[in-house]
Amino acid sequence: MRTALDNPFSPGSDTIPEVWAGRTEQLSDWRDVVRPRRLAGLPERGRTILGEPGLGKSSLVRRIAQDSARAGDWATPQLRIPAGADPLKLVAEAVLGLANAAGLPSAREKRINDAIARVQAVAVSGISLTLRGADGREPYAALTELLVEVGTAAVANGRVVALIHIDEVQNITDEKALSQLLIALGDALSHEIEVEVPGGARVSRSLPIAVYLTGLPDFEDMAGARKGATFARRFKTTTLSAIDDEDLAEALQEFVLDGWQVADAGGSAGRVRMEPGAAAAIVDLCRGEPFLFQLAGEQAWYAGTSSTITAAQVRQGWRGAQREATAHVERILERLPPRERQLLQAMAGLPTSERTATRIAEAMGFSKVTEVGPTAQRLDTVRGIIDRGKPYTFRHRAVEAYLTSDWPRS
Ligand SMILES: Nc1ncnc2c1ncn2[C@@H]1O[C@H](COP(=O)(O)OP(=O)(O)OP(=O)(O)O)[C@@H](O)[C@H]1O
Ligand SMILES: [Mg+2]
Incomplete structure (x- = not known):
């Protein structure tokens, strides 16, 4: 009944998880704001x-792209930028894909053919084209x-949006390439064309293009501060x-x-249930981390073969996952500046009630409370790990659990 083949949990795999939780704000931002506004020709910023x-x-953005493709949009595949790679080549390749989806290669206008040829050159040479300055x-x-x-x-099609998703944007370390990329996308987003409306008047509108950039918070420093x-x-x-x-x-x-519906060995459909206590245990153990949620679910699935996942099985499965849970949080902490x-x-x-800037400054050996300011601000606004209320609290609950308790041991 519960086998590796029908397990719906997917820790770490780069797919849209079958067991999906939350992120409703971001999904509805796409469905109710970004897509309809861009489609209607209204200005709307790209999303990072x-x-x-x-x-x-x-x-999250894979799911948005799936949504988009199902609505008939032209969506690029998720473009993952490997460390040190030239992002312009990858993006040029993807834009050529969008041009194909739009049927542009069969256009007869010289203008369009030239535009395609120029982007083909970018796909081959990337940023180094700047130096050669071909034309x-x-x-x-x-x-x-x-x-x-x-x-x-x-616009001519009337019902579609072109969606571009660039992932791992923190890997774009070449400043020139980053700036070229952000300007290219930004200019396309803010470009307006004139269209004729019923009655013959001409009005300007934005193009139905949407851009999502995803990556680690470090990107904010690269793009936010310097590109300004x-x-x-x-x-x-x-x-x-x-x-x-x-x-x-x-x-x-x-x-x-x-x-949860699964196919039995005989091909007939069966269902895998969870005791309410098992579901509660998974929620409790994963501390809001989607990766650990998938991991806890997967391990519980494998902790037995019966049609009901019990709370004891969740705990047993978690014991096998503790090392990975620890490694997950340590990876987050190790990436942080000292x-x-x-x-x-x-x-x-x-103690929770004493986590004030003053007490934290003292504990860190600073003489002035203002010395913790910039560090605390980054952990709050850039990383979302803490919340600088009075007192400070942790927003990253797995980091909190790891630093303040025996977790992930249960
Ligand atoms: N909304 C969600 N509900 C349930 N599971 C999720 C959700 N979002 C992501 N996951 C799971 O969490 C794990 C991490 O997801 P993902 O790879 O998208 O994170 P990421 O932020 O892109 O990580 P990285 O910084 O390592 O690239 C995956 O196993 C994925 O299946
Ligand atoms: Mg990722």
Whole structure:
């Protein structure tokens, strides 16, 4: 009944998880704001979704792209930028894909053929094209030009949006390439064309193009600070934090109420249920981390073969997952600059009611409370790991549990 083949949990795999929890705000931002506004020709910024490792950034935008493709849109595959790679080549390749979806290669206009040829050159040479300056045009201009053609074709179609998803954006370390990329996408987003409305009047409208960038919070430093105002004006940044317990519980409710449908060995359908206590235990153990939620679910699934997952099986499965859960949190902590890690440790060492800036500064050995300011601010606004209320609290509940208790041991 419960086998590796029918297990619906997927820790770490780069797919859209079958057992999906929460993120309703971001999904409805796409469905109710970004897509309809861009489709209607209204201006709407691109979206940047950042967050610590494993918070579900890639899955979220993959799901948005799936939604989009199902609505008939032209969506690029998730473009993952490997460390040090030239992002312009990858993006040029993807824009050519969008041009194909829009049927542009069969167009007879010279303008369009030239635009395609220029982006083909970018796909081959990337940022190095800047240096050669083949026809005096920078790579970003070629990308924008073709995106505008794609957008214009989408306007003519009337019902589709061209969606671009670039993942692991923190890996774009070449400043020139980053700036070219952000300008290309930003210019396409803010480009307006004139269209004729019923009655013959001409009005300008934005193009039905949507852009999602996803990656680690470090991207904010690279793009936000240095590229400055232009980037901030054209993209809206969201930092993901832990998923609410209610959302996680709701995701498991299908197991509790009706049972999760699986195919039996004989091919007939069976259902795998969960004791309410088993669902509650999974929610409790994973501390809002989507990755640990999938991990706890997977291990519980494998902890028995009967048609009901029990609370004891969840705990037994978790014992096998503890090392991985520890490694997950340690990976997050190890990535932090030493000062930020120190602050978290100082904060964790204090009783919850005493986690004030003053006490934390003392614990860190600072003479002035203002010295913790910038570090605390980064942990709050850039990373979403803490909340600088009075007192400070942890938003990253797995980090809190790891630093303040025996967790993940249960
Ligand atoms: N909304 C969700 N509900 C349930 N599980 C989720 C959700 N989002 C992501 N997950 C699971 O969490 C894990 C991590 O997701 P994902 O790879 O998308 O995170 P990420 O933020 O892109 O991580 P990284 O920074 O390592 O790239 C995956 O196992 C995925 O299945
Ligand atoms: Mg990812």
